[in-house]
Amino acid sequence: MDYDFRSIEKKWQKRWAEDKTYKTVEDPSKPKFYVLDMFPYPSGAGLHVGHPLGYIASDIYARYKRLKGFNVLHPMGYDAFGLPAEQYAIQTGQHPEKTTTDNVARYRSQLDRIGFSFDWDRSFRTCDPDYYKWTQWAFIRMFKSWYDPEMDKARPINELIAKFESTGYDDITPEAWKKASAKKKSDILMRYRIAYQGETSVNWCEGLGTVLANDEVKDGLSVRGGFPVEQKKMTQWQLRVSAYAGRLLDSLETLDWSDSLKEMQRNWIGRSEGTEMVFDTVCGDIHKPITIFTTRADTVFGVTFMVLAPESELVDELTTPEQKEAVAAYIKEVKKKTERERIAETKTVTGVFSGSYGINPLTGEKVPIWISEYVLAGYGTGAIMAVPAHDSRDYAFAKKFGLPIIPLIEGADVSEQSFDAKEGVMINSGFLNGMNVKEAIEAAKDYVEAHGLGRRKTNYRLRDAIFSRQRYWGEPFPIYYKDGIATPMPDEDLPLLLPEIESYKSKNGEPPLARAKDWTYGGHPLETSTMPGFAGSSAYYLRYMDPHNDKALVSAEADKYWRNVDLYVGGTEHATGHLIYSRFWNKFLYDLGYVCEDEPFRKLVNQGMIQGRSNFVYRVVGTNKFVSLGLKDQYETTEIHVDINIVHNDKLDLEAFKAWRPEYNDAEFILENGEYICGWAVEKMSKSMYNVVNPDDICDSYGADTLRLYEMFLGPVEQSKPWDTKGIDGVNRFLRKFWRLFYDRDNFLVTDKPATPAELKALHKLIGKEQEDIESFSYNTTISAFMIAVNELSDLKCNSREVLEPLVVLLCPFAPHIAEELWERLGHTTSVTVAAFPEYKAELTVENNVTYPVSFNGKTRFMVDMPKSASPAEVEAQVRAMEQTAKWVGEQNIVKVIVVPGRIVNIVVK
RNA sequence: GCCCGGAUGGCGGAAUUGGUAGACGCGCUGGACUCAAAAUCCAGUGUCCCUUAAAGACGUGCGGGUUCGAUUCCCGCUCUGGGCACCA
Numbered sequence: 001m002d003y004d005f006r007s008i009e010k011k012w013q014k015r016w017a018e019d020k021t022y023k024t025v026e027d028p029s030k031p032k033f034y035v036l037d038m039f040p041y042p043s044g045a046g047l048h049v050g051h052p053l054g055y056i057a058s059d060i061y062a063r064y065k066r067l068k069g070f071n072v073l074h075p076m077g078y079d080a081f082g083l084p085a086e087q088y089a090i091q092t093g094q095h096p097e098k099t100t101t102d103n104v105a106r107y108r109s110q111l112d113r114i115g116f117s118f119d120w121d122r123s124f125r126t127c128d129p130d131y132y133k134w135t136q137w138a139f140i141r142m143f144k145s146w147y148d149p150e151m152d153k154a155r156p157i158n159e160l161i162a163k164f165e166s167t168g169y170d171d172i173t174p175e176a177w178k179k180a181s182a183k184k185k186s187d188i189l190m191r192y193r194i195a196y197q198g199e200t201s202v203n204w205c206e207g208l209g210t211v212l213a214n215d216e217v218k219d220g221l222s223v224r225g226g227f228p229v230e231q232k233k234m235t236q237w238q239l240r241v242s243a244y245a246g247r248l249l250d251s252l253e254t255l256d257w258s259d260s261l262k263e264m265q266r267n268w269i270g271r272s273e274g275t276e277m278v279f280d281t282v283c284g285d286i287h288k289p290i291t292i293f294t295t296r297a298d299t300v301f302g303v304t305f306m307v308l309a310p311e312s313e314l315v316d317e318l319t320t321p322e323q324k325e326a327v328a329a330y331i332k333e334v335k336k337k338t339e340r341e342r343i344a345e346t347k348t349v350t351g352v353f354s355g356s357y358g359i360n361p362l363t364g365e366k367v368p369i370w371i372s373e374y375v376l377a378g379y380g381t382g383a384i385m386a387v388p389a390h391d392s393r394d395y396a397f398a399k400k401f402g403l404p405i406i407p408l409i410e411g412a413d414v415s416e417q418s419f420d421a422k423e424g425v426m427i428n429s430g431f432l433n434g435m436n437v438k439e440a441i442e443a444a445k446d447y448v449e450a451h452g453l454g455r456r457k458t459n460y461r462l463r464d465a466i467f468s469r470q471r472y473w474g475e476p477f478p479i480y481y482k483d484g485i486a487t488p489m490p491d492e493d494l495p496l497l498l499p500e501i502e503s504y505k506s507k508n509g510e511p512p513l514a515r516a517k518d519w520t521y522g523g524h525p526l527e528t529s530t531m532p533g534f535a536g537s538s539a540y541y542l543r544y545m546d547p548h549n550d551k552a553l554v555s556a557e558a559d560k561y562w563r564n565v566d567l568y569v570g571g572t573e574h575a576t577g578h579l580i581y582s583r584f585w586n587k588f589l590y591d592l593g594y595v596c597e598d599e600p601f602r603k604l605v606n607q608g609m610i611q612g613r614s615n616f617v618y619r620v621v622g623t624n625k626f627v628s629l630g631l632k633d634q635y636e637t638t639e640i641h642v643d644i645n646i647v648h649n650d651k652l653d654l655e656a657f658k659a660w661r662p663e664y665n666d667a668e669f670i671l672e673n674g675e676y677i678c679g680w681a682v683e684k685m686s687k688s689m690y691n692v693v694n695p696d697d698i699c700d701s702y703g704a705d706t707l708r709l710y711e712m713f714l715g716p717v718e719q720s721k722p723w724d725t726k727g728i729d730g731v732n733r734f735l736r737k738f739w740r741l742f743y744d745r746d747n748f749l750v751t752d753k754p755a756t757p758a759e760l761k762a763l764h765k766l767i768g769k770e771q772e773d774i775e776s777f778s779y780n781t782t783i784s785a786f787m788i789a790v791n792e793l794s795d796l797k798c799n800s801r802e803v804l805e806p807l808v809v810l811l812c813p814f815a816p817h818i819a820e821e822l823w824e825r826l827g828h829t830t831s832v833t834v835a836a837f838p839e840y841k842a843e844l845t846v847e848n849n850v851t852y853p854v855s856f857n858g859k860t861r862f863m864v865d866m867p868k869s870a871s872p873a874e875v876e877a878q879v880r881a882m883e884q885t886a887k888w889v890g891e892q893n894i895v896k897v898i899v900v901p902g903r904i905v906n907i908v909v910k
Numbered sequence: 911g912c913c914c915g916g917a918u919g920g921c922g923g924a925a926u927u928g929g930u931a932g933a934c935g936c937g938c939u940g941g942a943c944u945c946a947a948a949a950u951c952c953a954g955u956g957u958c959c960c961u962u963a964a965a966g967a968c969g970u971g972c973g974g975g976u977u978c979g980a981u982u983c984c985c986g987c988u989c990u991g992g993g994c995a996c997c998a
Contacts, residue, residue: 258915259914259915260913260914260915260992260993261993263913263914263993263994264913264914264992264993264994266913267912267913267914267993267994267995268993268994270994270997272997272998274998292998293997293998294998295997295998296998307998373996374996374998375996375997375998376996376997376998378997379997379998380997380998384998385998386998387998391998392911392996393996393998394998396996459997459998460997461997572992572993575993576993576994713922713923713934713935714922714923715922715923716923719916719923720991720992721922721923722922724921724922724936726921726922726936726937727921727922727935727936727937728936729935729936730934730935730936731935733935733950734935736949736950737950740950772926778924780922780923780924780934780935781923781924781925781933781934783934783935784923784924784933784934784935785933785934786934787934787935788933788934
């Protein structure tokens with residue numbers, strides 16, 4: 001009886017769906033384990049073979065944990081709001097809802113074929129009103145909260161209002177608060193709310209007709225669509241993510257994430273410890289103190305000028321009448337540039353003198369104040385002290401405009417370039433002279449604080465997230481404007497449904513919702529922008545815990561049971577977007593007591609990308625002749641991508657090639673050894689390179705179990721690697737061999753006779769290895785171990801149930817269909833899912849203090865640490881003892897005895 | 911420019927973290943079964959020297975070092991993948 005994967009896989013996928021085998025319910029008697037994949041955005045192209053990589057890895061882990069006795073939550077859904085569906089709608093007029101539904105159906109059918117153990121009853125799409133109700137709900141909570149720096153957490157805004165009324169807070173006195181109009185009060189509160197509306201410099205993308213968050217922009221272009229992005233001042237909804245910068249950074253330490261990903265987040269958050277210092281300034285006769293931020297307070301004796309950002313509010317106040325014209329011209333010039341041009345021209349130094357001067361608080365010296373785009377308005381105070389000798393940007397500026405350069409470090413040569421390193425001994429620096437740089441920084445900070453010239457300050461690079469998009473396909477804001485005051489809708493009226501509209505295009509910067517009919521609440525106009533893509537994905541993991549609850553995002557009971565995600569699998573591309581926003585969102589809900597864990601994702605594994613492996617043919621220029629790879633250097637050729645489906649093991653199927661396209665009908669070939677060998681390259685998997693591999697095709701010709709096994713066998717999960725169908729026969733062969741342990745041509749072979757020691761040893765080696773490797777995500781080596789075990793057992797002609805039954809359980813996480821089928825044929829009526837992972841018994845301790853470790857290269861090594869003081873005779877005795885032991889265990893072939901006098905003894909046996 | 915990773919046969923990748931480098935798979939070569947093919951099975955497969963074998967020498971990007979012993983640890987390079995990039 002042959003291994004008929006087609007009928008087996010169909011049968012079990014149907015049964016799992018009907019029986020709801022993977023439906024999960026809270027069960028306090030079992031420990032929980034939450035395994036989550038980053039849910040997909042259902043695009044029109046469907047899944048290629050790279051997409052399921054992470055899902056397979058997490059599914060293996062989920063199934064393994066179930067066998068280990070955990071109650072596993074393993075859900076899947078769709079991140080369905082967002083730009084691509086809407087862009088498609090603009091082009092075709094088709095409603096994004098329709099495209100999304102179609103794409104989701106396609107994804108679902110593709111996913112179902114791979115045999116995942118998802119609990120589909122918990123599935124949802126972020127564009128479902130039942131779900132986005134809770135996105136809106138969370139937004140209102142953020143609107144109604146402020147960040148209390150004393151308690152270092154978010155608190156209800158009413159507590160802040162109470163402070164204003166009683167004692168006052170910041171610069172608001174109780175009297176001022178009481179006198180303020182409703183509008184004025186609203187404006188004041190906006191300065192504190194976690195979700196607030198404020199004017200800020202934003203990434204405006206004309207091509208998409210919307211603003212974008214920092215992580216949605218790369219190299220001055222939009223990540224989606226690649227349109228140019230410019231800086232524009234606009235009033236937008238924002239989330240006060242920056243308030244959480246310190247906590248987001250600090251609690252990274254507690255997470256089991258890869259170092260590289262943590263590092264990326266650290267860079268993105270960008271903590272920098274420095275000093276805020278006040279400089280008095282003179283503009284004509286007017287004195288105005290301004291504050292700057294520096295991490296190099298030690299260099300204050302080398303300040304030779306100051307610089308303001310062009311967007312800084314101080315520019316107007318500090319420009320003298322004589323310079324007004326020049327400054328205005330410069331600012332106009334700067335504003336004209338797009339973000340991309342600004343990045344491209346970073347090497348070009350530009351600037352203009354403001355006409356006023358700053359006064360160095362330590363030396364009393366007068367230095368000119370310049371305006372330049374190399375200083376950013378959004379970071380620090382938008383004003384700096386410039387120390388050209390020790391900062392390369394200041395140096396370039398000073399050189400260009402002929403400003404003085406004073407070296408402050410002994411031996412530093414600043415004739416050609418600045419000396420930026422934080423090392424050396426201070427000179428020309430008053431009381432800091434003679435100290436090394438690190439001491440000097442601290443001493444300068446102390447001095448500044450002691451003399452009331454400023455204070456220590458930690459700055460972060462992380463900006464508040466811009467939360468509104470002038471687009472249609474997103475969550476509407478549950479906000480209406482009553483007399484111009486932003487007011488949240490009451491919770492009981494949520495969700496605020498996305499209205500139907502005629503055309504999805506935004507016109508003259510006016511969002512599509514502005515054209516929706518009756519877009520009002522209680523007669524007041526509703527907000528017309530929608531929320532960005534990351535809104536829906538920020539708390540979806542919480543919703544899976546309790547997806548049908550219409551009273552809360554997640555009930556306290558469900559939250560308390562599932563707590564947070566134990567294992568999260570997804571790509572690195574979300575390092576500075578989703579993974580920051582989710583952590584922020586979770587911390588916010590945690591502050592207000594809605595969830596019991598401070599961090600959403602305890603362990604994170606980043607799966608690598610699967611690249612395509614493209615094939616090429618070489619056309620001789622000016623002919624319809626194609627030359628094989630090995631001979632192509634003898635001709636002048638052009639390289640042409642060829643469909644990988646008509647190439648097998650880099651050998652071109654000539655007839656298929658002729659039939660591929662009309663222009664190749666009469667193609668001629670120059671062969672080597674009678675074959676046409678194609679060239680190849682690793683590239684992104686894409687239609688245009690004819691290298692896309694569809695998982696459906698693999699399932700058709702090899703089966704889902706082979707696909708699962710093969711994707712894992714390709715290499716470590718975290719690593720990016722090209723898809724190469726060549727090796728797939730190997731794992732398919734393995735499954736057929738596995739099957740043949742149970743069946744020969746006609747008979748079921750399994751008997752109840754007890755296993756031999758050799759058979760047991762083969763099994764237990766595998767158990768030990770699998771246990772160890774799955775925990776560390778080394779699935780490729782587990783599969784190797786499987787192949788070894790199956791080869792051994794097949795050589796031993798093992799047919800003992802005592803061995804074969806646990807073997808099926810061990811295979812189940814990797815190849816669930818075949819495991820389930822064999823499990824049933826072994827006479828079980830329940831799913832293999834509820835079986836127990838076999839207990840590992842291979843570790844034996846034998847006499848003479850020699851341990852017997854099971855090792856893997858077909859070799860076993862006995863090892864004993866000998867004390868340094870051991871005499872040659874003692875070493876000799878130990879060697880004897882170990883040889884004895886080796887024989888006792890039943891190993892005959894001693895390959896080598898390694899004796900290092902006084903240290904270690906090894907006996908290697910085959 | 912700054913910050914993380916990598917580099918091992920023809921290929922994908924192992925190596926119990928300092929102890930026979932190249933597990934496992936692919937590919938390739940030869941053989942068995944077969945009228946034949948597929949499938950399956952067996953043997954071989956790092957390089958060099960050699961008719962073959964034994965035996966040897968050389969081998970984990972390059973150059974040094976520590977060690978009885980280094981793919982693994984340290985120092986200095988080269989190449990490569992990724993992230994950040996006027997953040998004061």
